[in-house]
Amino acid sequence: MSGKSTANDETRRLAAIDLGSNSFHLLVANYQDGQLQVVAKMGEKVQLAAGLDADENFTDAAMARALACLERFAPFLDGVPAANLRIVGTNALRAAYNARQLIDRAEALIGHPIEIIGGREEARLIYLGAAHALAEVHGRRLIVDIGGGSTEFIIGEDFEPQALESLHMGCVAYTGTFFANGDISEKRFRRAEMAAMSELANIQRHYCQLGWQDPIGSSGTIKAAAAVIGARGDGDATLIERDALMKLRKTLIGFGNLDKVAMDGLKEDRARVFPAGVAILCAVFEAFDLKRMRYSDGALREGVLFDLIGRSTPEDSRRHSIESLMRRYSVETAHADHVAQSAMAAFDQVRDGWSLSEEQRLFLFWAAQVHEIGLAISHSQFHRHGAYLLEYSDLTGFSRPEQQALAFLVRAHRRKFAQKELEALPDAVQLTYQRLARLLRLAVMLNHARPEQAPVDFQLICDGDNLHLRLPDAKPQALLLNDLEQEAAFQQSAGLTLTYSP
Template identity: 50%
Template sequence: MSDFLIDEELLAAIDMGSNSFHLAIARVDHGEVKKVASMSEKVQLAAGLDENKNLTEAAQQRGLACLARFVGRLGSVQPNRLRIVATNALRQAKNGHEFIQKAAEILPKPIEIIAGREEARLIYLGVSHTLANSGRRLVIDIGGGSTELIIGEEFEPIHTESLQMGCVAYSKAFFPNGEISQKDFDKAVVAARKELSGIANTYREAGWDTVVGSSGTIKACRQMTINMGWSDDKENLTREGLDKLKEKLLKFKHVSEVDFDGLKDDRRWVLPAGLAILYAIFEVFEIDKLVYSDGALREGVMYDLLGRFQHEDVRDRSVQALMGRYGADLKQARRVDDVAQQLFSNVAEQFNFNTEDSDLLRRAAYLHEIGLAISHGGYHRHGAYLLQHSDIPGFSQIDQIHLSHLVGHHRRKLRTDDKVDVIRAGSRKLMNLCLILRLAICLNHSRSDAMLPAIELNALDAQQWQLSVSGDAKQWPLLVADLHDEQIQFKHWDIDLNIQSEQFIS
């Protein structure tokens, strides 16, 4: 990845939401993301989750057809300037991997399934870049499968939450046949209030100056109140306007009858559920008015991508935070990273490595000892668990799985089954990165700044590696012993590690 993007270069983001899929294409203009094209389709992926949480074939085909249309608009966007993120529906789908494999045949980049709090962080980033007002904000985004609530100031989120309530999911749960009644609406409101109860006190204590809403449900509700003269003089969505909207909605008996000025046909089917969730939020947080923002997840994804090009990568801040939280040894991490990057550069061309692979290896080098904060015994496994299951800003689920494999296999025995798992998770590239990290750590077992022998790694072929160590190997007897052990472990993953030295040839 280049170090920066010049003005006029394009960025793009695909947001695979539970209700709608969105494509946004933008150009960089003096460090700002200016949207130049967009597409949106109601795919309703969440509606395609059956009783066993599997995506139906019909839902998958709707999603794949939409993605194929989006790809037709991406001809002028380079793949490294595109991000594709998926949210709650694919987080929930037990067979989501099947859909992702099919989509991989269409898309120029892999899909990133992002965690709920990461979705919330990106939503806040998108909203904060589209608002001029300052102060502390409560940002609300009601999606198809989840609702994100964030408190933040300027461009930094303070609290991020993703709750299991969305307009598609609640439509299936409380309005399954499209019938509308006061009783069903109240049930949906109560369910939403229960979801909100877990964060209500924390959020009220943090406080906010303004409330901001984004995405489809809030956009539709605000527009309807504007059209009917129920908004304030600045066209904000007010509590009074929301009450009137609810009263009018409950006069209809079925969603097919719902008729509001400005309401799109495809939105009426999820309006009762979306309105119930928004109504509960207004009640729980005692909101009087809400400002609407056009910024949302896809804008946040592009600003986050822009930050990566400009050396403002939130993933590196997250790595630093994890090291601080778990008391990792920074000096040792740097030693390991220096050697890992040297070995990486030796074989980068042979293994077709790229900058993203280098970044992954670097972050794993810095995080490989965080499990020591839990226990020395099996600390590599503790570190792997933390990396896979923590909410880590900036990282997708697959990013965290890759980091988890690198950290989890950096020491102790390698099993054949582990190799299969690693290749399944990230191909032979990830396997090779695991082995490079092991060598870098092995070469730094002394935890000393004393000069190491000059080393060079060469891959003779996929199964034959050669590590050249300059000088007399007898000067480093412990290193020789460690490398002998690594030869045995590499064999378990079908790699012959040959070590070349003046006194040590194997």
């Protein structure tokens, strides 16, 4: 995603909120002529990961901190169209059992959906942000981003990532594990490093085989380490040399207690989690035999904005993921295209009556394209197999809620209506996805006999949630009439009405 634009493009106001495990970040920017111009930028230490109790639930205090922060962010979102705003949650929101409770309250406060993204998707967006910040630098890069609950590692060139990993280690999590009582010692520090080395062993050989010319660090821990090293006169604030990092390590151990950690260049609200972050950074230097690492300002929130710019265009990474799935599972493309054409014809006839959006049209199209991927596993119950693949695969560009929604459509495209899976979706989208599933079911049914041309010459009328399908003048095939009778019964059992006429 290059972010190219034309000089005639109108200015777009964009915004991203990154709900990190340690900090929340807001970025508002204007986009024009292929460039982002920052309008507002804020960050607050919320420390969600530190607010997990022994049962992996957010405490009331942690949720209160999160909501108070979002309340302060909210005024900066005035004037940003909903389509130009993304709010993404990372490791702590992936891990907490009661995350949905916090998300529901936050969405009610901010008036916009929150997307939980997977670790590799987080890594991809971090790379996208860093790559744009480093656009003038050529060659293969290693990007490292140490967060509160996870650390992302990406190797890429230009704007294309070649390896993406997210490891379960972060400065907040490691503070609770290795420095829980506040004591800092050589033994505790080394235990943290060895735990990180153990995680890194999973990717060490593969990453070293790929290789890189330029190791880059992004986000809080690495930014703070570079700033402290610069303030100590051991380098500038954009470069971390290995010798300077080892001196920093020794100094931190010398403090003896987290409450005593105070250094020029280190913000007070980061001091307690800084030693754990530096321990992870030392392990990264050791595992990859790094001599130096540069700091880059581009990170997740910038990546979210650049990804947002590419959405609903030929550069949409989600489209590439769907095409990849179709190739991987040998989808019969002609039939998938026919189902998609029929689904789009149905969608366009009820779009206004059901207040459906262009983004929802995309999801229906994608579901039609991949509705048969489960056949690669088994013909029996293939709609269930397809839903499982969609929900649990790493799909570039998709958030977890988006994958769940796409999986629901595939699960619901045949047989008994998938009421249980519908109710597992967020309340706010259940009606919309129930309606999209009904359109997909009709499109699949109209193409059951696998005709040479997609049926599009039908009329679909909606009256609230009552649907009426008017078929072309030609006499319908017996198979289609039988399918319609069965489908009307399936929908009736779900409390829905489908009628039809030749």
